[in-house]
Amino acid sequence: MEEPTVQGFDFSLINEFFTELERQGPGSSEETIRALSFIKNLSSKTKIADLGCGTGFQTMVLARNTEAIITALDLYAGSIDKLNAAAGKLGLQNRIKGIVGSMDNLPFQSDEFDVIWSEGAIANIGFEKGLNYWKNFLKKDGYVAVTYESWFTDERPAEIEKWWVDAVPEIGTIGHNISIMQKTGYIPVAAFTLSESCWIDNYFIPQKARQAEFLKKHAGNKTVEDMIAFMRREADLYSKYKQYYGYVFYIGKKI
Secondary structure, eight states: OOOOOGGGSOHHHHHHHHTTSSOSSSOOHHHHHHHHTTOOOOOTTOEEEEETOTTOHHHHHHHHTOOOEEEEEESOHHHHHHHHHHHHHTTOTTTEEEEEOBTTBOOOOTTOEEEEEESSOGGGTOHHHHHHHHGGGEEEEEEEEEEEEEESSSOOOHHHHHHHHHHOTTOEEHHHHHHHHHHTTEEEEEEEEOOHHHHIIIIIHHHHHHHHHHHHHTTTOHHHHHHHHHHHHHHHHHHHHTTTEEEEEEEEEEO
């Protein structure tokens, strides 16, 4: 029997699980700030779109480290509700607006944004497709900054190769992904790997208590049991094969 990919699970259950966690994917405020350091000419007039924003952990980091106006978009209304509430508590509601929408059907104008940001989400529509499509909404000389699952080596064990090709069919090496960025009309500005703590401390460890709680809440639900088993296997595989893959921050400038 084929192993399920996370996309194969119930969308509402995935969102119910992750909206209670600070982060919905690997990353950290330090890595977000590092990526931001490569983007020039930020001001109070800068407009940023944060696509696939989840509950907005990185959105708040962007707002606290710039004066920009930020539109944050996610498919799940529950995540956007939490994001807008968090913005209000931090007094950032005048600069952050969370909206429900799809990354592959954006409700924006052409050339509307100075920066398009997306952490851990572009794989949902495809790296090349996302870069190509999102470029329409970027001003000339605007920036795109995304994190994306990438191979660190040209060859890897079959077990982890199958896992990631099933989950992200387009997954490629860092060099390959930089060439895609060039092909889709961007000058590559930077590419750097996220640290192990982004995965272990900020993603896998916080899931543990939530997994136990979720299994208890949905006792006897086979779909939930399979989903949690998938998450636990993902953590085990990372521990075993982390030298072969990870998230990479890619920053490009629209030509």
